[in-house]
Amino acid sequence: MTQQVATSHTRIDGHSRPEWVAAAVDIGGTKIAAGLVDASGRVLHRVQVATPATGSATDMTEAVFAVLDLLQPHPAWNSARWIGIGSAGPVDLESGTVSPVNIPAWRNFPLLQCVRAHPAVEDRTVTLSGDAVAMAAAEHWIGAARGYRNALCLVVSTGVGAGLVLDGAVRHGPSGNAGHLGHISVQFDGEDCPCGSRGCLEGLSSGPAIIRHALRAGWSSGCEPATTAAVAASARAGSAAAIAAFDRAGRALAAGIAATAALVDLEIAVIGGGVAEAGHLLFGPVCRHLRSYASLSFTAQVQVERATLRTDAGIVGAAAIAAAAHGGGLTGPR
DSSP states (O other), X not given: OOOOOOOSEEEOOOOOOOOOEEEEEEEOSSEEEEEEEETTOOEEEEEEEEOOTTSOHHHHHHHHHHHHHHHTTSGGGGGEEEEEEEESSOEEXXXXXXXXXXXXXXXXXXXXXXXXXXXXXXXXXXXXXEHHHHHHHHHHHHSTTTTOSXXXXXXXXXXXXXXXXXXXXXXXXXXXXXXXXXXXXXXXXXXXXXXXXXXXXXXXXXXXXXXXXXXXXXXXXXXXXXXXXXXXXXXXTTOHHHHHHHHHHHHHHHHHHHHHHHHHOOSEEEEESGGGGGTHHHXXXXXXXXXXXXXXXXXXXXXXXXXXXXXXXXXXXXXXXXXXXXXOOOOOOO
């Protein structure tokens, strides 16, 4: 029998326990990825489909089912004891529902119930978490936040999410949304946000925000699609508009990191997601502006690092959360 688990934190202790394999699904605004992960954090198999973010709830459900279907032929599927789901949020761990800001068709969508209805799930236990919380779990387990007791881990992609590690544990919060940094206001007179607020961090530093700002400043992608990678390429070639778009994004992220550090006394901020692939174009402004915003003695010590697990972080973290919730040990890299 499957069961829903809603806890306020997950402790990733690294103690050696029996081997396990878990399936995991990472649902974002651009892609839905899934994988099979073992107790050391190795991704044994990985699949991916595009997110039909502007489609119907049925389209989204079919995409989630598609990645589960793609996992089944792998020999490790039969050994998977748990399924972890990391979804863009907000999420509601109590009800098992999700309402991703960038997926309009999913409002209070019963994602846990949906996944359990897939024939291949059978008696596997399904555990829900936010995608950024999953990323934080992964980076704390075997990534850039490993060894730190207090960390902020950000996913900067189609949206901006974050997860918190406090006192050595990944903190979900009562609803599962602790660390939802993308929807704090950093610009009081800023643009309206789809979440209902205005001047949100996500509206300044996400991939779409970088593209939007660059276009408004006169940047053109020519005959190529307007993507964050295209803006990055132009910035490397010296485009002032493209450089300014990344500087604006980095400044907003720095303000968010500094504010979080002032609240919870961080040691490190880890940044991943598609926008982080721009490298120094993003991290340069983040670090430069952080020196201005993090002016208190204890906030000035916060380190900024790039996530090491890249596109696998959500999968690895969702698997880790599912395993930890049911007694599976996390052994760390071999």
